[in-house]
Amino acid sequence: MALNKPSGGAVFTAAIAFLVGTTGGYAINEVIRSDRQTDLEHEVDRLKSEASQMTITEVPSNEEASAALAKSGRSIRVSECKPRPAVPGVTCSGIITTTAGSFAGTSQPGVLSFAKIDGVWRQIQ
Structure with missing residues (x-):
């Protein structure tokens, strides 16, 4: 019984198919990795942009806020201030003390x- 040897052309074709398959798989993997890297780079850029837009909001000290209220006969001990949405300034919560009157x-x-x-x-409304 004789074994059939593959012809040289068949071996060459199989080798080419193997190389094309391997190279194709590598290329697809590189495209996927490249797309993922691009997505991550865009996300980093977006986060940097958001961070640069977030400015540190200046807030009044207890003395500055109380001085703003002095004419109204009140003072405030500020516990927290947050930026006001869409308008300049901050909104502060705290303990308000009446300093004049009954x-x-x-x-x-x-x-x-x-x-x-x-x-x-x-003080603003």
């Missing part, structure tokens, strides 16, 4: 808005 000395929690105008903090 209710002088009365304290209660509250929320007030402030903006820095010409370098001075002022």
